[in-house]
Amino acid sequence: MxxxxxxxxxxxxxxxxxxxxxxxxxxxxxxxxxxxxxxxxxxxxxxxxxxxxxxxxxxxxxxxxxxxxxxxxxxxxxxxxxxxxxxxxxxxxxxxxxxxxxxxxxxxxxxxxxxxxxxxxxxxxxxxxxxxxxxxxxxxxxxxxxxxxxxxxxxxxxxxxxxxxxxxxxxxxxxxxxxxxxxxxxxxxxxxxxxxxxxxxxxxxxxxxxxxxxxxxxxxxxxxxxxxxxxxxxxxxxxxxxxxxxxxxxxxxxxxxxxxxxxxxxxxxxxxxxxxxxxxxxxxxxxxxxxxxxxxxxxxxxxxxxxxxxxxxxxxxxxxxxxxxxxxADDMLVVRGVNVFPSAVENVVRRCAGDLAEFRIVLDPALEDPVTGYPTALRVQIEAAAEGELPARLSAALRAELQVRAVVDVVPPGELPRTTHKARRVVRASDSDREVSHRVP
Incomplete structure (x- = not known):
């Protein structure tokens, strides 16, 4: 053919x-x-x-x-x-x-x-x-x-x-x-x-x-x-x-x-x-x-x-x-009434990071509404050699483009897991996840 x-x-x-x-x-x-x-x-x-x-x-x-x-x-x-x-x-x-x-x-x-x-x-x-x-x-x-x-x-x-x-x-x-x-x-x-x-x-x-x-x-x-x-x-x-x-x-x-x-x-x-x-x-x-x-x-x-x-x-x-x-449909996040898909977050992250940095979205109980259980903000971890202006810039971009508040954590390069198959972009927080190097509300 x-x-x-x-x-x-x-x-x-x-x-x-x-x-x-x-x-x-x-x-x-x-x-x-x-x-x-x-x-x-x-x-x-x-x-x-x-x-x-x-x-x-x-x-x-x-x-x-x-x-x-x-x-x-x-x-x-x-x-x-x-x-x-x-x-x-x-x-x-x-x-x-x-x-x-x-x-x-x-x-x-x-x-x-x-x-x-x-x-x-x-x-x-x-x-x-x-x-x-x-x-x-x-x-x-x-x-x-x-x-x-x-x-x-x-x-x-x-x-x-x-x-x-x-x-x-x-x-x-x-x-x-x-x-x-x-x-x-x-x-x-x-x-x-x-x-x-x-x-x-x-x-x-x-x-x-x-x-x-x-x-x-x-x-x-x-x-x-x-x-x-x-x-x-x-x-x-x-x-x-x-x-x-x-x-x-x-x-x-x-x-x-x-x-x-x-x-x-x-x-x-x-x-x-x-x-x-x-x-x-x-x-x-x-x-x-x-x-x-x-x-x-x-x-x-x-x-x-x-x-x-x-x-x-x-x-x-x-x-x-x-x-x-x-x-x-089952991965869609509802953040204060706004429907957010991980792919939309990825689009913003890629443009703001400007390189091959790894990232992931963390479902953190500390950022959930105690009544509904829905997230009140996104928590995003991203790898970067230095904090600089990236956390604030990414947080602002996520708020401007997706209409949601974002908490951005910068972690050292190589800290997030790699995969050669399918990347896992949404994870649940563990005790170690809550230890962050930088946070921007």
Missing amino acids: DTLDDCETWPAERLREHRLSLLRRQLARVAGSSAYYRQQWRELGWDPRDPCDFTDLPFTTKADYQRSLETAPPYGEFLAVPGEQLARLHFSSGTTGSPTPVGWTRADLDRWAGLYARAAYSQGVRPGDVYQCLFGFAWFVGGLGGTLGYTRLGATVIPGGSGDTERQIDTIFRFGTSAVGGTPSFLLHLAARARELGRPLAGSAVRHVMVGGEPGGAVPATRALIEREWGARCYDGYGCLEFQPIAWECAAQTGGHLAEDFVHAEVVDPVARTPVPDGQPGVLVLTHLDKRACPLVRWWTGDVVVLDRTPCACGRTHARLAGGVRGR
Whole structure:
């Protein structure tokens, strides 16, 4: 595959009709092959042959999926093919319980590779490019997805993973790597180490950077920082274990295009759980249109997005996620009535710090309302060699741009934990966290 897929530029009405046709066929298939949905729909008296009331169906949640694994181990009741037809299993991180398996058939893997190839092509990658995959391969789903897709496109693929920092840097220069993919935190870590070694990555052959796995690519200040350090265009990619991939940015960099021939998307109010108009934030709810192994219907992603259906300069007609994923519905902080996402804090921090400083948001009981339990201010820890004016400047910027009071703590460089996988930006305070070097109310 080395060209634009026809369906990416179909007129809106043709795309909508195609999506609904796929949805009807998928619902009929799921009704006959998924034990979970067959039982649920029978109890509801819902007939998939008449899906006009599709949005009346319950949402499917992670908790539902995990309970099904206990009912029918090891694959669960969502598995819709015989076990011997599974070609691949990937797992969740298991940080909140037992790792959750999700299966793929050979047809699912082929579909997965095609979608990743489309993403790479839309960002300017072509056959002959050298792609170094810097996503992890140990259980993390993104690494093998990138490897499959860029191979399908015709690139030379180096499956580097997210370790061996100095070897990764040497490989980039030695083999003329022109495209990379990884988490923003690992790519910034590589850039910092490369500068320390006197080999700034802006001097490499890399011209295409796709990031995913955590916020960053859609955070303007973080994107600008990655582009400056790598001397390359940075594109945001979005997916999750259950849906791979969901959306990706094209060369226009105006929000990830939803793969609307792969997923049926709804955006709903996180509290009322009713549809919101395009242009308004809500939680993304997804339904597979052709997944075979573990098809999901009305999957509650928990990710807050804004749907944009205005024309894109690239000519693709699939809806975009304006501003990428704004945050997790369950990670949103309410500070004196103001909704604040960690990605918004990151944008301010990156611009004020002006370098590769690490930071995190600390949930401190001392800054909570004793009645409601909600934060009355943000506490932000940031690394800096010296305090100087940074605490006051950052506190003022957070108040001006996010309309919240901020307590800023400066800690010595290297004190905050690093990660080569997904950065953890929000933590709870411990006794040691309360010992700070500088505080600005």
